[in-house]
Amino acid sequence: MISYSEAYKIIRDEVQKLKLYTEEVDLLGSLNRILAEDIFADTNLPPFDNSAMDGYAVKFNPSRKQWKMIGEISAGNFNLFTLDDDSAVLIMTGSKLPVNASAVIAVEDVITENGFVKLAEGKIIKENQHIRKKGADLSEGVLALGKNQLITSNKISLLGASGKARVKVYRKLKFGVLATGDELVDIEGKISDDKIRGTNLYSIISAVNEFNMDAVNFGFVGDNKEKIKAKLSEAFNSDIDFLLTTGGVSVGKYDYLKELLIEFGIDIKFWKVKIKPGKPLVFGVWEK
Numbered sequence: 001m002i003s004y005s006e007a008y009k010i011i012r013d014e015v016q017k018l019k020l021y022t023e024e025v026d027l028l029g030s031l032n033r034i035l036a037e038d039i040f041a042d043t044n045l046p047p048f049d050n051s052a053m054d055g056y057a058v059k060f061n062p063s064r065k066q067w068k069m070i071g072e073i074s075a076g077n078f079n080l081f082t083l084d085d086d087s088a089v090l091i092m093t094g095s096k097l098p099v100n101a102s103a104v105i106a107v108e109d110v111i112t113e114n115g116f117v118k119l120a121e122g123k124i125i126k127e128n129q130h131i132r133k134k135g136a137d138l139s140e141g142v143l144a145l146g147k148n149q150l151i152t153s154n155k156i157s158l159l160g161a162s163g164k165a166r167v168k169v170y171r172k173l174k175f176g177v178l179a180t181g182d183e184l185v186d187i188e189g190k191i192s193d194d195k196i197r198g199t200n201l202y203s204i205i206s207a208v209n210e211f212n213m214d215a216v217n218f219g220f221v222g223d224n225k226e227k228i229k230a231k232l233s234e235a236f237n238s239d240i241d242f243l244l245t246t247g248g249v250s251v252g253k254y255d256y257l258k259e260l261l262i263e264f265g266i267d268i269k270f271w272k273v274k275i276k277p278g279k280p281l282v283f284g285v286w287e288k
Contacts, residue, residue, distance in 0.1 A: 001272040001273065001274055001279070002270050002272070002273055002274065003273070003274050004273060004274065004275050006270075007270055007273045007281070007283065010269050010270055010283065011269075011283055014269065014283075014285055018173075018241065020036075020170050020171070021170070021171040022036040022037075022168050022169065022170055022171060023168070023169060023170075023171050024166045024167065024168050024169075025166070025167055025169055026165070026166060026167075027156065027159055027160060027164060027165055027166070027167055028156070030151045030156070030159070030167040030169055031151060031152075031153065031156060032150065032151065032152070032212040033150075033151050033167075033169035033170070033172075033212065034148065034149070034150060034151070034169055034170045035145060035146075035147050035148065035149050035150075035151055035155075035167070035168075035169060036147055036148075036168045036169050036170045037147050037167075037168040038143060038145070038146055038147050039143070039144045039145040039146075039158075039159060039162050039164060040141055040142065040143055040144060040162065041138040041139065041140055041141065041142055041144045041161070041162050042140065042162055042163040043140050043161075043162075043163070044134050044135035044138065044139055044140050045135065045136075045137040045138040045161050046132055046133075046134060046135070046136065046137065047134065048096045048097075048134050049096070049097045049101075049131060049132070049133055049134050050094055050095055050096055050097060050131075050132050051091045051092065051093055051094065051095050051097060051104045051130060051131065051132070052093065052104065052130045052131065052132050053093055053104055053106045053107070053130040054091075054092050054093050054106070054107050055090075055091060055104045055105050055106045055107050055109070055110075055130060056069075056088040056089065056090055056091065056104065056105045056107075056110060056117050057073070057083065057088065057089045057091045057097055057098055057101035057103075057104050058083060058087075058088045058089075058101065058102075058103050058104075058105060058125075059083040059084060059085055059087075059100055059101065059102055059103075060102040060103040060125065060126075060127040060128075061085045062125070064085055064086075065118060065119045066116055066117065066118045066119070067086060067087055067088035067116065067117045068086055068087050068088065068115060068116055068117075069087075069088055069089075069090065069112070069115050069116065069117055070083075070087045070088070070089060071089050071090070072089060072090035072091065072092075073089055073090070073091045073092070073095045073096065073097075073098070074091075074092045074095055075092050075093065075094040075095045076095075077095075078095070078096045080098075081098045082098065082099070082100065083098050083100050083101055088105075088117045089101070091104060097131065101131075102127055102128060102131075103125055103126065103127055103128060103129050103130070103131070104129060104130035104131055105117070105119065105123075105125055105129075105130075106130060109123040110123075138161070138162075144158055144159075144161075144162045145158055145159065145162075151167070151169070172212065172213050172214045173213045173214070173241045173242065174213070174214040174215075174216060174239060174240045174241050174242075175208045175213060175214065175215050175216065175240065175241065175242045175243075175244055176215075176216045176218050176235045176238065176240040176242065176243040176244065177201060177204050177205050177208070177215055177216065177217055177218060177243075177244050177245075178201075178218040178219070178221065178231055178232075178235060178243065178244070178245045178246075179198045179200060179201040179219070179220050179221070179245070179246045179247065180220070180221050180222070180223065180228060180245060180246065180247040180248040180257060181198070181220075181222070181223060181246075181247040181248070182222045182223045182254070183195055183196055184196065184197075184198035184220050184222075184247075185197060185198065185220075186198060186219075186220060187199065187202065198220055198246075200246045201217070201219070201220065201246070204244055204246070205217060208244075216235075216238065216240055218231055218234065218235055223248070223254035223255075223256070225256045225260070228248065228256050228257060228260055229260050229263075232260055232261070232264060233264075236264060236286065245257060249271070249280050249281070249282045250280035251280070255280075257282075258271065258282050261282065261284055264286065265286065265287075266284035266285065266286050267284055267285045267286070267287075268282060268283075268284040269283050269284055269285060270282070270283055271283075
């Protein structure tokens, strides 16, 4: 009998030997999948110097407090302006800055009157204030996301910003689930005498689904050696990566599962773990 930690390590080490396959999916289909490629930025992010505020773009000069309005720029509607020390351009958040703009003054920090913009009393201006520089978040060619990580909703945005309409991910692992025991009936079955509902089957399938893996339901089978053998044959001849079973691996008269696993050529790595409940736990590896 081994400890929980020993059992966990054995399972972990064997799982890490599993050959993983990849596939390409649409960007939105990659959510909660595991990234199977390194993603490099194909452009600068942001791709140009832009304003972080609604305000006025100016050429920074610490001695200036007033500027003449010469136009405006909104997001996606760039206009070419050349600023001098006396001029300002109304600019919206996210808009591309004029080439020689070196500060943005927030709308709430100025007074506008008769085509002029004046710094409000008590307000100061600093060079490069409220400016998001080209490539400040990501520079073209740098690693944006490393492989082997879970793709979450915030990473979808980063993948999209890197131009990834299609994403390489690891194929979902497929888990077969089988419940054994004469006492079990399905959840819609009639409860009578010594029967119980086999809810573990649904709990395990749900746990597999929670990890965004695929579950194959092999259903229930009674404590009949030949019927269990037939179910195991069905499972081992399918395309599953793992088989999760409940029941049938203790030392009772009708606990056939461990014996049958050995008959199928399963290499038993351990049997019995120091945990309660669940001591009669068997784990093995089958080489297809």
